[in-house]
Amino acid sequence: MARQNPNIVITGTPGVGKTTHAEQLARNLGFTHVSVNQIVKDEGFHEGRDEELGSWVVDEDKLLDHLEATGISEKGGNILDWHACELFPERWIDLVIVLRCDSTVLYDRLTARGYKGKKLEENMDSEIMQVLLDEARESYKEEIVVELQSSGDGDVDGNVERIEQWVEQWRKDNEGKSEE
């Protein structure tokens, strides 16, 4: 059975605005905000922390099994928020949003969050080298990957509105398919 609502990935370097966008979208659309980082922490789907990078070493098999068991693929209506995207199976995902941020703005956001040293450097490099955008383009069909700016205040509302319009169109295009 096809899903009645799309599943959307919001990805990008830490600090670009994934949580901000995902929360607003989930609220407006009545979708579920799936904060993958939170699940990894809460459920212990990791093999400890990489102290140098300050991030979890994720057990991807456990994470995927857990998400699969929640019926994510069949139910739809999820906003998956994570700083990586290539591990989600293509059949789960209808749209991949890659948020991008101006590097001076991102630097301020990350230092305000206490990032420093190698962690700060690696994340800044990742944004400048568009690592997540490339990862998304390599992992999903070109037409479902959308790059959006999230540097200034007005960007969030504009992006959210654009994604909501996309969801509306998706529903029209998929009308009736869930009964097939």
Ligand SMILES: Nc1ncnc2c1ncn2[C@@H]1O[C@H](COP(=O)(O)OP(=O)(O)O)[C@@H](O)[C@H]1O
């Ligand atoms: N487009 C934007 N304009 C202004 N501030 C933003 C924007 N996007 C994010 N922020 C701010 O930047 C910080 C990091 O955003 P957050 O949503 O937590 O990013 P992420 O989930 O990608 O790490 C927060 O303080 C948030 O309010």
